[in-house]
Amino acid sequence: MRELPMVLRHQDITYPRLRINDHTLDENIPAIPSESENDRYRAPPTQNLGALDALPTELLDEILSQLDLRTLTDFRHVNRRATELVDFLPQYKAITTCTECIAWSPKHRNWQMDYLHASREFGLDKDTMATLPRMTVIPGTYSPNGKKASKSVLIDYESALCAGVALHGSLCAMRKYTSDMETQKSQAYHAKVATAQQSRSTTHRIRRPRVTGPPDGRSGNPLRFVAIVRVPWLNRPSQEVEWGFYCLGCEKSSRPPLHHRRQFTTTSFDDHIRQCGTIQNGKHRSGEFRILVNHKSVKYITIDAGLYDVETMCFGPSLTASLPTLPPGLWNQAHISRDPTTGAPHFATASQASLPGISRTWHHTRIDHLELQMGRKLRSNVYEATCARFDLPIVAKFAPFLWEVPWLERETRAYDWIEGQQIGPEFLGHLTEEGRVIGFLVARVVDCRHAEPGDLSLCREALSRLHRLGILHGDVNRHNFLVSGGRTTLIDFDSAERPTGTGEMEVELA
Ligand SMILES: [Zn+2]
Incomplete structure (x- = not known):
């Protein structure tokens, strides 16, 4: 789980489930027979997949795992052999058997609308209606207000809109047609009422025509929740299934980008924190x-939430270009807020501060960040780099944000503990910035890959060596074991500790 340490760091500022009961389809769906029951009724395949079957299963799995879900589902319907192959794919299994994560969209183009409403709103005849994607509502209690929805047919909003435009020739022609129809129905209604009043008969049996309009977007409309199921998100690079979580800093807000219903993955939460700030x-x-000015001095700037959009905030060069003119003189910390008179971003404060650094500087080598050429990003805060003092590319890990310094402090301390033990990569020196230590450099483990299930004994062996030194790694997952040339190197020691007992180590080894 490549990004998990980020989640662990943020676990006190996020929460896993929305604290509102939306009463979605998940709660109303009838129980589906378990997989084993399904299997009992599934006959073995009688047909093969033709030329595809000539490929080894591993290769077929690799190909299938690259397909999008729609294509994969279509392929699954080819025959029982295809079904069997797809059902055994771990990614497909994860998606079809998981029941977490609510997908929720405020845009009505993603909604379903009831049959009559759709036909009136877009002026659609019966034949056209028959061609549109539809779903049957499973009766039950829906929406945060707990309203009843009865069995009915819902039509896909966007498909109905497109069909309406195609049928009438243009959006204007469609709107004119539906408005004319509405006027006609309204006139017919009033004529009927007038006739009834003249003949002194009752008018309450005459039905007032329903007014058309966009679907009811209020959260109390149960039809907005009848198609919502929880679906996890597959992190493609790490092949991990993520359940999503919510931001504590947004819990009481309904103004985007700070909205209590926004759900995050580890990656989108990183962007969110960058845009809206730490909590x-x-x-x-x-x-x-952290901005480098004139290729030599580093400035730490805080920017009030909501001043720039997320693209600007997450892409260094466009942010630097969007900043107000930098204040003159000596400063390393500044704050940008909205100018109360002009409404534009401005420097509210700028000062020279003594910034925190890593104190456990046990290694004799110190290298300034300006001596490094940063290369590929390997993971959060970790980069490949080259430096004239080393023949080979190295790996640099540092704290770009001041609040991350304590994590790097712990990891630097752990490298001191394991120095010379061949447990982690070789420690090459401390990384400095204007005198203070902000990170470290280690040797790159060449031709390595992350551990796989077959490497379990190698991983246990590496972890045992760490435990024999009385050190707990604290974040054991397959991405923190690099396998190369028949041996395993442990990385990411920012949660490492020296516990007093051995119980925690037994748990970690299990
Ligand atoms: Zn937030």
Whole structure:
């Protein structure tokens, strides 16, 4: 789980489930027979997959895992052999058997609307209606208000809109047609009422025509929740299934980008924190940036939430270009807020501060960040780099945000503990920035890959060597074991500790 450490770091500022009961389809769906019951009724395949079957299963799995879900589902319907292959794919299994994560969209183009409403709203005849994607509502209690929805047919909003435009020739022609129809129905209604009143008969049996309009977007409309199921998200690079989580800093807000219904993955949460700032006491502070000015001095700038959009905030060069003119003089910390008179971003403060650094500087080598040429990003805060002092490319890990310094402090301490033990990569020196230590450099493990299930004994052996030194790794997952040339190198020691007992180590080894 490549990005998991980020989640662990943020676990006190996120929460896993929305604290509102939306009463979605998940709660109303009838129980589906378990997989084993399904299997009991599934006859073995009688047909093969033709030329595809000539490929080894591993290769077929690799090909199938590259397909999007729609294509994969279509392929699954080819025959029982295809079904069997797809059902055994771990990614497909994860998606079809998981029941977490609510997909929720405020855009009505993703909604379903009831049959009559769709035919009136877009002026569709019966034949056209018959061609549209539809779903049957499973009766039950839906929406946060717990309203009843009865069995009915819902039509896909966007398909109905497109069919309406195609049928009438243009959006304007469609709108004119539906408005004319509405006027006609309204006139017919009033004529009927007038006739009834003249003949002194009752008018309450005459039905007032329903007014058309966009679907009811209020959260109390149960039809908005009848098609919602929880679906996990597959992190393609790490091949892990993510359940999603919510931001504590947004919990009490309904103003995008700070919205209590926004659900995050580890990656999108990183962007969110960059855009809206770190969270303190349950509230977003402001975005923090480390900017190199004139190729020599580093400035730490905090920017109030919502001043720039997420693309600008996450892409260094466009942010630097969007900043107000930098203040003159000596400063390394500044704050940008909205100018109360002009409404534009401005430097509210700029000062020279003594910034925190890593104190456990046990290694004799110190290298300034300006001596490095940063290369590929390997994971959060970890980059490949080259440096004239080393023949081979190296790996640099540092704290770009001041609040991350304690994590690097712990990891630097752990490298001191394991120095010379061949457990982690070779420690090459401390990384400095204007005198203070902000990270470290280690040797790159060449031709390595992350551990796989077959490497379990190698991983246990590496972990045992760490435990024999009395050190707990604290974040054991397959991405923290690099396998190369028949041996395993442990990385990511920012959760490492020296516990007093051995119980925790037994748990970690299990
Ligand atoms: Zn937030």
